[in-house]
Amino acid sequence: MKQRVSALLREKFNCDVILEKPKDRSFGHFATPIAFSLAKELRKSPMAIAEEIAASFNEHEMFGAVESVKGYINFRLSESFLDEYASWALSHGEQFGSSDKKGSILLEFVSANPTGPLHIGHARGAVYGDTMLRLGRHLGYDITAEYYVNDAGNQIDLLGVSLQLEGRSSLLGESVEWPEKYYRGEYLSDLAKEVVELFGAEALRDESRQKELALWAKDKILALIVDDLKAINIEFDTFVSEASLYDEWDRVMAKMGEGVYVNEGKTFIRSSELGDDHDRVVVREDGRPTYLAGDIIYHNQKFERGFEDYINIWGADHHGYIARVKAAITYLGYDASKLEVLLSQMVSLLKDGEPFKMSKRAGTVILMSDVVEEIGSDALRFMFASKKCDTALEFDIEELKRQDSSNPIYYIQYAHARIQTLIAKSEKRMDEIMAAHLHGLSSDADGLLFEALLLPEIIDDAFESRQAQKLPDYLKVLAGRLHKFYYDTRIIGSEDEAALLKLLLVVALSIKTGLSLLGIQAKDRM
RNA sequence: GCGUCCGUAGCUCAGCUGGAUAGAGCACCGGUUUGCGGUACCGGCGGUCAGGGAUUCGAAUUCCUUCGGGCGCACCA
Structure with a gap:
């Protein structure tokens, strides 16, 4: 429009x-x-x-x-223009607002380590990423949603040890020393129980079996994460395992050429010449690769797969990491500006004003699944999608449990349900409604129609500017106009019943389409 | 100290590429249809857009600076 x-x-x-x-x-x-x-x-x-x-x-x-x-x-x-446009929108159904943009994008998000269940901070990046995915696809982009699995290195070793310690302490009743940085949490004792059933209790004491247990456990945990994500309507196309990439190591190192050098037995990347604070170690003296090494091969693999654009969604605590990954991409011979890194800031959770702490290691984390259980997937998704991701965010669980206009997701769903009720109640047939012409609209009706027809621009703007919150904001405004219109205007039995219902159908369409792009299903009844 | 994000109503947050009188929700106070779901609607209270400077017809928005806060500054992931 x-x-x-x-x-x-x-x-x-x-x-x-x-x-x-x-x-x-x-x-x-x-x-x-x-x-x-x-x-x-x-x-x-x-x-x-x-x-x-x-x-x-x-x-x-x-x-x-x-x-x-x-x-x-x-x-x-003009009214004729709006009417024509409204008919066109209705004939397109949920394809309304779609477009034919070209381009392939690799979108990497979540990528949480498979060492524990997702916590509430992961959820923000997950929701943001999935919303961008849905928006982009609606616009026509060919997007692959990818999860990078950090299944190599230290944290996997730690996982094996942590699992044994947990089992020995909670199942075998031994008193064990918990080093500070090891993983804790309920999920570990569940896994330890399974270990005993599958491998016997002695597996918990045998140090030589730590690696084996760790590899077994990370698959179980990854499956848990996938389930958590599914519960909020998020699915990935591809999972890339860090461990599986290391076969490529020599070739990738050779590809970087002068970008890497060896000093005192360690291999460095010359990232300081490309905007980083200093050069970074990629291989330690003992030959073990660092975390960065994995990301270098991974990004090489990404670019070899030949997408037109790359988007990574990372937690804000990784922002210092951008420069070195971009440096690596440049040394690998690719255009680093094709990689766009979006950061999602921290989340803190309140309940009755009391702040919760999040620490993955301490076992007192707020699990995403617990929050979903409390407030539901829809409220969680709407909450995270409504806030721009570069502000640190605080929210109160109690507010999202309410079922009235103070909770925007209910407010919007109720608007949609109201329209469905009217359609069901009316004696007008659908073809009569569709054939009706919108003319002589009151200024309220005109405003409502115009608002509903804005959806395509909102979708485009939200995706291209990477500001997902524009869509939820829009839906709130649209729902508000609908409620007011409903209150002020008698629809069933009025002279313009068919035309007014046509107008409301457009509103319902925009709400339904908008919600589905947020991973939320519109309700016909509540 | 360096980098980065942020600072808008008592609280949680919007405010598009600079534009007409700075907006929602919560909280607080008051009100509403002889009608389609009152899970709704309307009104009131509440702001030096952190402070200062610059750019210009015009700045919450751009630039500089000061102050305040989050995050990061590993051969940890």
């Missing part, structure tokens, strides 16, 4: 014209302050210029009115 108007103006002025939606809808649907910027070069007052421009549009069929006010030019779309 906006694109159509925008294109028209571009043609007329031969340049891109800023088009905005006036806060006060009595000004029209769109407005532009272009007269202000033209004032200087034309040596005329903005008002005079606006007058002239407005007059030149007066006969255009797309507009019902074009007026100039205090230098702004306000456009009001």
Whole structure:
């Protein structure tokens, strides 16, 4: 819709014209302050210029009115245009707002270590990533959702030891020393029980079996993570195992050429020449690779697979890591600017004002699955999707358990359900409704229709600007307008019943489509 | 100290590429249809957009700076 108007103006002025939606809808649907910027070069007052421009549009069929006010030019779309557009939207169903953008994108997110269940911080990145995935796909991009599994290195060794310690302490009743950084948590004692059943109790004491147990456990834990994600409607296309990549090591090192060097028995990457603070070790003196090494081969593999763009969603605590990975990509001979790293900031959780602490090692973590159990997947997803991801976030569980207008997800669902009830109650047949024409709309009805038809622009904007929260914000506003309209306007039995229902169908369509892009299913009844 | 993100109403947060009177929800106070689900709607209270400077017709938005907070600054992942 906006694109159509925008294109028209571009043609007329031969340049891109800023088009905005006036806060006060009595000004029209769109407005532009272009007269202000033209004032200087034309040596005329903005008002005079606006007058002239407005007059030149007066006969255009797309507009019902074009007026100039205090230098702004306000456009009001014609009813026939809106009606036509509404019919077009309804005929497209949930494809409304889709597009035919081209491009393949590899989207990597979550990638939590398979050493414990997901906690609430992971959930934020997961929801954000999945929302971007759904938005991007709706727009036509070919996106692969990938989970990188850190199943090599230290944390796997730690997992094996932790598992044995946990088993010996909780099952065999031994008193054991818990070193600070080892993993703790309920999931470990469950796993230890399984170990005893499958391998016998002696497996918990045999140090030589630590590795074997660790590898067994990480598969179990990964399966747990996958289940957790499924519970909030997130599924990945591919999982890439870090351990499986190391066969490529020599080839990748050779590929980096001068980008790496050996000093005092250690292998370094020359990342300081590409914006990093200093060069980083990739292979230790004893030959064990560092964490960075895994990421280097992984990103090499990503680029060899030949996507057009790459998006990584990382926790904010990894931001210092971006420079070195980009340096590696450059040394591997690829364009590092194709990798876009989006950071999701920390989450803290409140309950009655009391802050919860999150520490993976301490065993007092807030598990995502616990929160989902409390408030449900929909509320969790809506919550995280509504906040832009570069602000540290605090939220209170209790607020999200409410089932009234203070909880936006209920507010929106209720709007959708109200429409479905009206459709069911009406005697009008669907074909009558679809054939109805929208004309003589009140300003409330017009505002509601216009809002509902904005969905495509919102989707595009939310994805391209990587600001997922624009969609939830939009849905809140749309639902609010619907509720008000419902309150003010009698629909069943009115003269315009069919037309009004058509209008409401468009609203329902936008809500349903919008929610599905948030991984939430619209409800017909509540 | 360096890097990075942030600072908007008492609280949790929006505010699009600079534009018309800075917005929601919560909390608090008050109100609502002889009607389709009151799980709704309306009104009131509440702001030096952290402070200062710059850019310009115009800044919450861009730039610089000070202050305050989160995160990171490993041969840990």
